[in-house]
Amino acid sequence: MTNQWEQLLAVQTLDTTITQLDHRDRQLPERTVLADLDAKLSEVRAETAAAEAAKADLQRAQKKIEDEIADIEAKIEHDNEQLYAGGSDPSVLQSLQHEIETRRGQITSLEDDELELMEQVEPIDEQLTALAAQQVQLDDQAIRATADLATKEAEIGVERDEARTARDALVADIDPEAVARYETSRKRLGGVAVARLDGGVCGACHMKLSAVEHDRIQHLPADAEVECEDCGRFLVRS
Numbered sequence: 001m002t003n004q005w006e007q008l009l010a011v012q013t014l015d016t017t018i019t020q021l022d023h024r025d026r027q028l029p030e031r032t033v034l035a036d037l038d039a040k041l042s043e044v045r046a047e048t049a050a051a052e053a054a055k056a057d058l059q060r061a062q063k064k065i066e067d068e069i070a071d072i073e074a075k076i077e078h079d080n081e082q083l084y085a086g087g088s089d090p091s092v093l094q095s096l097q098h099e100i101e102t103r104r105g106q107i108t109s110l111e112d113d114e115l116e117l118m119e120q121v122e123p124i125d126e127q128l129t130a131l132a133a134q135q136v137q138l139d140d141q142a143i144r145a146t147a148d149l150a151t152k153e154a155e156i157g158v159e160r161d162e163a164r165t166a167r168d169a170l171v172a173d174i175d176p177e178a179v180a181r182y183e184t185s186r187k188r189l190g191g192v193a194v195a196r197l198d199g200g201v202c203g204a205c206h207m208k209l210s211a212v213e214h215d216r217i218q219h220l221p222a223d224a225e226v227e228c229e230d231c232g233r234f235l236v237r238s
């Protein structure tokens with residue numbers, strides 16, 4: 001009959017492998033790469049939104065000026081109609097002409113304002129083009145990093161599945177009560193519950209057993225439960 005402690009030591013080895021694989025999975029450099037890319041993408045998106053909002057403000061201001069110009073042009077047209085309607089009072093005609101001049105001056109001034117606004121839109125458009133290119137590049141990198149991560153995760157997944165399958169097969173042959181005690185002990189002792197006793201030295205804490213304890217153990221049956229007197233882990237005798 002296979003020694004139960006020997007079997008639990010084999011389970012322990014697989015559990016340690018699974019823990020290491022989980023750790024390797026969490027620490028995959030591709031995760032950091034992806035997180036960095038996500039952060040950069042969020043930044044680019046925020047900058048794009050801000051630039052678009054600034055552009056929309058300028059366009060609204062531009063539209064307002066255009067409306068004002070259209071309004072004044074309508075008034076000029078009205079003045080012109082009156083002017084050509086054939087009134088003969090020179091003072092009225094002069095006043096109308098003066099009004100038309102004033103309105104044209106207003107239009108010129110508004111057109112200058114509009115031009116200024118359009119000039120302000122130009123660098124924003126350039127910025128938006130650059131941001132869009134940056135986003136395409138980052139999206140591209142993120143797609144590749146995601147694929148790289150998936151590949152690494154799958155590789156680890158295969159190893160983990162193999163270890164779990166082997167573990168399940170081992171555990172099926174061990175007394176469930178012993179497995180339960182192993183699990184409890186493992187949680188309490190930082191993941192390691194069973195160690196090999198080699199030359200009187202505990203394979204987990206590396207402390208040498210006292211001569212008395214070592215002698216006592218030697219005389220116990222092969223499958224007797226033995227614990228390290230220092231760390232409390234189950235010991236497997238060679």
Ligand SMILES: [Zn+2]
Nearest residue numbers: 202205228231
């Ligand atoms: Zn120990």
